[in-house]
Amino acid sequence: MRHITSITDLSLTEIDQLIETAQDIIEHPVKYRDLCRYKKLATLFFEPSTRTRLSFEAAMYELGGQVLGFSEANSSSAAKGESVADTIRTVCCYADIIAMRHPKEGAPTVASQVASVPIINAGDGGHNHPTQTLTDLLTIKMEKGHLDNLTVGLCGDLKFGRTVHSLITAMCRYPGIRFVLISPEELKVPSYVKIPLKEGQVPYSQTTDLMSVMPELDILYMTRVQRERFFNEADYIRLKDSYILTPEKLQSAKDDLRILHPLPRVNEISTAIDADPRAVYFKQALYGKYIRMALILMLLEVKA
Amino acid sequence: MNIDSINNGIVIDHIKAGQAMKIYDFLELDKLDCAVAIIKNATSNKQGKKDIIKIDSQLDVDLNALGYIDPSITINIIVDGVRVKKYHPELPLTITNIIRCKNPRCITSTEQELPHVFKLTNREKDEYRCIYCESRASI
Missing domain, CATH: 3.40.50.1370 (Aspartate/ornithine carbamoyltransferase)
Structure with missing residues (x-):
């Protein structure tokens, strides 16, 4: 057992x-x-x-x-x-x-x-x-056909977002993975999550600007800034709208980009994107x- | 003072100067009935200054856990006035109920009866992490 x-x-x-x-x-x-x-x-x-x-x-x-x-x-x-x-x-x-x-x-x-x-x-x-991570991996496998040789952008709350931590841990074990970590300064990936990146010598970059890295991405993993993870309401309100994905922001993205989100979404992905074939977050829920x-x-x- | 002054007990030597009280608190030596001597800022050929603790009794605790506080210390076990064992504490693989997890989101913060267990995750950096929430230990 x-x-x-x-x-x-x-x-x-x-x-x-x-x-x-x-x-x-x-x-x-x-x-x-x-x-x-x-x-x-x-x-x-x-x-x-x-x-x-x-x-x-x-x-x-x-x-x-x-x-x-x-x-x-x-x-x-x-x-x-x-x-x-x-x-x-x-x-x-x-x-x-x-x-x-x-x-x-x-x-x-x-x-x-x-x-x-x-x-x-x-x-x-x-x-x-872990089961969200398995879901994410199956989604990527189903949508891209492979789990290696991908540039994976992780965007939003990378500090408290457990799905992000598990996904980094899991995906850095595949060859050819590169991570782009996109978050406000206050919500950066904690150092202990970066340990597998450093140990496995997995290339990664950090930025606060989603638009500047959009053309590079094969996967864009959006996350919600979660109210329940903050002890201080003021901090939550200040950071909650850091990144909102809109059709305009997607203009420079690859045609075969896939947008994932563990859901629930609040407002970080505009509903105008839902019909875009690159948006797979509801299929992700099915997977x-x-x-x-x-x-x-x-x-x-x-x-x- | 020299170790011969203890008949049956423990001498913790080569403690970094100023760290003796931390070890005293850590081992809860205030709860013992036996004689305990703390020598601060003793002259040391190796260290310049050092602290020493002499305990006139055997302790039923894993003294290897002291390696977490100060890996340079030496432990001398005295039986019938003779030093029978001298060793440096090795970092134990796990330490239980010696340090407490300070992460307010950890399950140990609400379930008071759970043991606080930390696992050695990086020997070079003396790094321990909570087995529940993986937060890094701090004394």
Whole structure:
């Protein structure tokens, strides 16, 4: 039995296998529809979510399994002060696999120390979000056909954006990757996230100007400046509109650029871009379901 | 003073001058009933000045954790008035409940019963990170 609390819990080979399985699910959904019959997934969301929770639940239903859980901490015993460890020990009595989101960093690690069923980290504060990263990787693979030799622009909140941190960690393991980090000074990538870049000698540049780097990009990964990550409301208001992607800004972009966003979007991508074939963020949400199906199968050790 | 003055205990030698109280606090030596001597600014051939701590009792703690505070120190174990062991503390792979995670977003900030565990992530830089949130340790 194993747990996935960080994208680094998976080897490059395993990531490639998950992507292959997800692609096979997309092509042959019928083959997979009963593989998790009589299995139960618990979705424990101590923090609200739309896509992650629903995509996990849809993934389990499409595998023929069933789902139980809660969608906010207030509707669980966490509201009465129950510890993460005790909640997990209890849920292990009822479920075969657990996907959990928690506002505190490292909560899934605590869960994995006591769990008797596999734990999947579905986001822990600003720390890790491995299934989003798998979703991003599948999206890039589906849209570009490969995961190597790409110039990847990451734009917006690169300090608190956990999806960005995990994506950097995962993608710098592929050859020929170059990162362009686009953010205001206050929201730059933390030094510990740059460690794999430096160790792997992955080329990267940092800028505050999105327009100047737009023509270079194969992938533009936009992020939201997240209100819930700021202790100070004034800082949030000052930084929230740092980068807004508009059709004008896309004029200098490559024709085969792909724009990703983990969603939810607030106003950082103009809705006028939604119809542009380069915008793939809603397809990305769909790919999220398929890669989670592949991950559930892997952790439950179910083979097609 | 020399180490012969202790019968059964520990002498922590070659502490960087001025660091003795940090180690005293770290090991919670104030809670011991036995004799504890702190010698500050003793003359040292190697270091110029050094601090020394003498504890007239064996301690049930992992003294290797001291390597995190000051890797230059020497630990001498005294049994029946004789030095039976002398060593430099090695940086331990993990340290538990010795330093606390200061990241307010870490799960340890709300779940008081969790042990504060740090893992050695870079031996050259003496770098430890919280096993939960990966924040860098600071004393």
